[in-house]
Amino acid sequence: MSEAEANNGDPEIERINLRISQSFREVIDETWRERGFNSQSEFIRYALRESVNHLEGAGFWKDLAISEAQFDDGESRSSEEIKAAYGTDKQ
Numbered sequence: 001m002s003e004a005e006a007n008n009g010d011p012e013i014e015r016i017n018l019r020i021s022q023s024f025r026e027v028i029d030e031t032w033r034e035r036g037f038n039s040q041s042e043f044i045r046y047a048l049r050e051s052v053n054h055l056e057g058a059g060f061w062k063d064l065a066i067s068e069a070q071f072d073d074g075e076s077r078s079s080e081e082i083k084a085a086y087g088t089d090k091q
Contacts, residue, residue, distance in 0.1 A: 018044075024068045027079050060086045 020028070032043030060082075067082055 021068060021072060023071055024064075027064070027068075030079070060088070 028040060028043065032040050035043065037043040037046065063085075064079075064082055067079075
């Protein structure tokens with residue numbers, strides 16, 4: 001697929017590469033499906049917009065990233081604990 005096809009011909013849309021751990025990717029996959037997003041990309045775009053537009057919510061993403069690093073080091077909080085701490089476990 002060409003880049004023009006990937007962004008529907010919109011010259012303002014760019015593709016970025018993002019490196020994340022497999023464990024964090026699994027959390028993202030679970031989250032976008034649970035929340036009813038159509039795709040992982042749609043969810044990530046939404047999350048980035050929300051983080052930029054509502055900086056007070058950025059703490060959630062920071063804590064999630066810290067949790068991922070702790071998980072990789074053998075000390076972790078589950079995604080359920082983080083969701084409960086931020087009240088995102090309710091539908």
